[in-house]
Amino acid sequence: MSDTHAIGARRALAPARLREVVRPSNGAGFGLSRYKRFASSIVILLLWQGASMAGLIAPRTLAAPTTIVATAWELILSGELPHNLFVSLGRVAAGLLIGVSSGVTLALIAGLSKRGEEIVDAPMQMLRTLPFLALVPLFILWFGIGEAPKIALVSLGSAFPVYLTLFAGIRGTDPKLMEAGRVFGLDRAGLIRHVVLPGALPSGLVGLRYALGSALLSLVIAEQINATAGIGFLINDARDFLRTDVIVVGLVVYALLGLLADALVRTVERRALAWRPNLIKG
Amino acid sequence: MSDQRNVSVRGLTRRFGTNTVLHGLDLELEPGSFTALLGRSGSGKTTLLRTLAGLDPAPAEAAIELPDRVAAVFQEPRLLPWKRIWANVALGLPGADAKARAERALGEVGLARHLEAWPTTLSGGEAQRAALARALVREPRLLLLDEPFAALDALTRIRMHALVLDLWRAHGPTTLIVTHDVDEAVLLADRVLVLDAGRIAADIAVDMPRPRSHGDARFVALRRRLLSELGLEAEVIREAA
Numbered sequence A: 001m002s003d004t005h006a007i008g009a010r011r012a013l014a015p016a017r018l019r020e021v022v023r024p025s026n027g028a029g030f031g032l033s034r035y036k037r038f039a040s041s042i043v044i045l046l047l048w049q050g051a052s053m054a055g056l057i058a059p060r061t062l063a064a065p066t067t068i069v070a071t072a073w074e075l076i077l078s079g080e081l082p083h084n085l086f087v088s089l090g091r092v093a094a095g096l097l098i099g100v101s102s103g104v105t106l107a108l109i110a111g112l113s114k115r116g117e118e119i120v121d122a123p124m125q126m127l128r129t130l131p132f133l134a135l136v137p138l139f140i141l142w143f144g145i146g147e148a149p150k151i152a153l154v155s156l157g158s159a160f161p162v163y164l165t166l167f168a169g170i171r172g173t174d175p176k177l178m179e180a181g182r183v184f185g186l187d188r189a190g191l192i193r194h195v196v197l198p199g200a201l202p203s204g205l206v207g208l209r210y211a212l213g214s215a216l217l218s219l220v221i222a223e224q225i226n227a228t229a230g231i232g233f234l235i236n237d238a239r240d241f242l243r244t245d246v247i248v249v250g251l252v253v254y255a256l257l258g259l260l261a262d263a264l265v266r267t268v269e270r271r272a273l274a275w276r277p278n279l280i281k282g
Numbered sequence B: 001m002s003d004q005r006n007v008s009v010r011g012l013t014r015r016f017g018t019n020t021v022l023h024g025l026d027l028e029l030e031p032g033s034f035t036a037l038l039g040r041s042g043s044g045k046t047t048l049l050r051t052l053a054g055l056d057p058a059p060a061e062a063a064i065e066l067p068d069r070v071a072a073v074f075q076e077p078r079l080l081p082w083k084r085i086w087a088n089v090a091l092g093l094p095g096a097d098a099k100a101r102a103e104r105a106l107g108e109v110g111l112a113r114h115l116e117a118w119p120t121t122l123s124g125g126e127a128q129r130a131a132l133a134r135a136l137v138r139e140p141r142l143l144l145l146d147e148p149f150a151a152l153d154a155l156t157r158i159r160m161h162a163l164v165l166d167l168w169r170a171h172g173p174t175t176l177i178v179t180h181d182v183d184e185a186v187l188l189a190d191r192v193l194v195l196d197a198g199r200i201a202a203d204i205a206v207d208m209p210r211p212r213s214h215g216d217a218r219f220v221a222l223r224r225r226l227l228s229e230l231g232l233e234a235e236v237i238r239e240a241a
């Protein structure tokens, strides 16, 4: 119904009619615009499916969507996908644990003391300019080709965003709030606990979001290093057998991991930053 | 009541580079008195208050005597946005009854309904009342107010004047309020000081019963005198009045 309205509006741009048209597209029209957003994707999928069935796209170039769905289902049932996903998640979790905690620790050291800044910040800022993925050859030399270089890469990828944003957040503390804290008798520890850290939390969480993205990217690269399990292994293995369907399933899993990570940080933010004006519930 | 010491400052000098802001300033405040501090912009009022609040280190050559418990309210409320109102008021309070004390203080300033609110949801006047509660909950013997009402609208300011006087009568802290507003000074204080050239240039007792009215002849005379102390010419004053 909204559709015919919209077409009508385009034909006859009389103001009275326009007003009538605008209302439905604000309210009920939301669902429609949402549906429209997916429409083009669905069309592409259908074209892809059609082209595959007509033999225009060879399976070794790209498998048909239906084949991919069937393969995904098989991989789940056989336990192959869960197993490899579990391995990959383990790498991300271990890497994030190390990376985020060292990023936080270094940011606290550099942010909370002048001497700490002198010692920590300059090397960190220098290292930051290095694209950390370029360290892969060194990591292989240092850690071999087992789990260690993979976890190290994820750690490194996630440590920097956390360090940089949290350090900036700590240094960005409002001096007026610090003064208020001092007047009301907070000592140094109290100032850090009640003023500095809560104030730095929003930017720290932005850093965490970057860190998760960066960790995922590191995972993808790390799993190219001679992996014997994990989503990356699944993909590499499939490449050797020209199984494009399995490769796409692996890519979709990576994408879902990215979405999941984002949703996770959003949830944390909603809980931890409830005081922010845009998060306060009416 | 435990500490009824005078506020006493002798020979306070503060320099910023070559700019001498306070120049051998002397100041005595009677326990429980209400004093207003006037002075041109940049005359050093905030600098003096910051020294009294312990925010700036006192120079060694100055002799400064203060009660133990000093609290301050600034021009902006300076509430921590991540703490609910009661937690802001209870900030740094020792003891298990901190929350109860904070709630009582907020009740006194008329914010009993907003205990659990986030600071960003309060109006300017409400936030400033919360800041006042945060100062009072510590039962300070010296209460420093640095232009606390400057950012508020005229109506809210009138209400805040009444509130501050009520709280002062109930708790009896020695109170020093910095203001630009001569009327505010005469309305509230027992004594008005004018800061000029780094010293207290005028020290005028306000000997009028409260509540005071702008129409009172003594009020008008005092106001005129203070304006001229602040360097306004007679004809400007006549025009303004």
Ligand SMILES: Nc1ncnc2c1ncn2[C@@H]1O[C@H](COP(=O)(O)OP(=O)(O)OP(=O)(O)O)[C@@H](O)[C@H]1O
Pocket: B016, B019, B021, B039, B040, B041, B042, B043, B044, B045, B046, B047, B048
């Ligand atoms: N931290 C500082 N560094 C350098 N100069 C300063 C500093 N703090 C204050 N001053 C200078 O000291 C002088 C007095 O400042 P102060 O803030 O005490 O004035 P004020 O009387 O409170 O003025 P206003 O009525 O505008 O608030 C000003 O000239 C200001 O520039």
Ligand SMILES: [Mg+2]
Pocket: B045, B046, B047
């Ligand atoms: Mg000032």
